[in-house]
Amino acid sequence: MVLRFAVIATWLALLSPGFAQERIQVVTTTTDLRSLTEAVGGDRIAAVNLVPASMDAEDYQPKPQDVLRLKNAHMLVRVGLDYDLWIDRLLVQAGKREIARGGPGYVDASFAIAALELRGMSVGPGDGHAHGSGNPHYWLDPKNAEIITGTILEALARIDPANAARYEANRLAFLARLRVKLVEWEEKLAPLKSTPIVAYHNSWPYFARRFRLDFAGFIETKPGVPPSPAHLAGIVKTMRERGVRIVVREPHEPDRDVAFVASKAGASVVILAASVGALPEASDYISLFDVNVEALKSAAAR
Structure with missing residues (x-):
């Protein structure tokens, strides 16, 4: 009798609207947009x-399975600002109108963002980005x-209006957490205001603007192209003149040139x-800033 009741209860759960409702399949170009x-x-x-x-x-080479993922998606979220141009070709191959440009499930996350380093249609000298639509790393300003x-x-509200209130509540709860963390991050990075820093790649203008950091130079001048000896010498000269004691690199970036300029200028x-x-x-997304803030705070204390 107990077993029979359990089976009936299971079937009722399976047939309930909440259980049967299909989850929305979302494809994002980056991990940051996925987290948000x-x-x-x-x-x-x-x-x-x-x-x-x-x-x-910018460096990503699409794979055949990416088209299949788009075919099965209800929504696409991209960075925009010429950062993920390859997605346009994939969208054509997928042929799914709902997530194509102008479709209800198409999201360019750069919409309404105040882009930095705009240069019209020109390519900015030494900015490390082969486009003029602005620096695309805007998610690094929380x-x-x-x-x-x-x-x-x-x-999400367009394609799933029945759950719009739930999505809005989720967003407000997330932003409430983020606002508390932002105060914490600003306090921790306050001692680094106006401290000159050198980075390998120009990923940091939005982060620098938010936390009042001063990136004095960049080792890489063009993506994937090693800096020339003359450029490295100029970076070392700048570091010595301005007293740069911190050199930033991302985990996937080559260590050799970063280690070279750091050793020549006595930086960490x-x-x-x-x-x-x-x-x-x-x-x-929140732990991304936790990690970076703690790393810079520790470096400044050395």
Whole structure:
């Protein structure tokens, strides 16, 4: 009798609207956008990112299975600002109108973001990005998460209006946590205000603006192209003149040139994560900043 009741109860659960409702399949180009989409979507979505945490989206070479993922997706979230241009070709191959540009499930997360380093259609000298649409690393300003999650919320509400209130509640809860953490991060990085820093790649203008940091130079001038000896000499000269004691690199970036300029100028090398998952401890959007703030705070205390 007990077994029979258990079977009936199981069937009732399976037939209930909440259980039977299909989760929304979301494809994001990056881990950062996946984390922010999950913060809004909660358990109503199943998200997957295309670009591994260990590389820039600019360098990503799409795989055949990426098209299949898009074919099965209800929603696509991209970085935009020419950072993930390859997704346009994949969208054509997938041929799914709902997530194509202009479709209800298409999200360009750069919408309404105030982009830095805009240069029209020109390529900026030494900026490390082969495009003029602005620096694409806007997620590294935690305040921009308000705009990004707002854009994501609008798309989820369009394609799943029955759960719009749940998505809005998720977003507000996430932003409340983020605001508390932002005060903490600002306090911890206050001693580094105006402290000159050198980085390998120009991933950090939004982060620097938010926390009043001063990036005095960048080792890489073009993505994937090693800096010339003359450029390295110029970086060392700048570091000595300005008293730079911190050199930043991301986990996937080559160590040789970073170690060289650091040794010549008596600086410390600090490894920061520019994306969720680039370091093991940076497992979601908030912990990404926790890890980077603690690393810079420790370096400044040496």
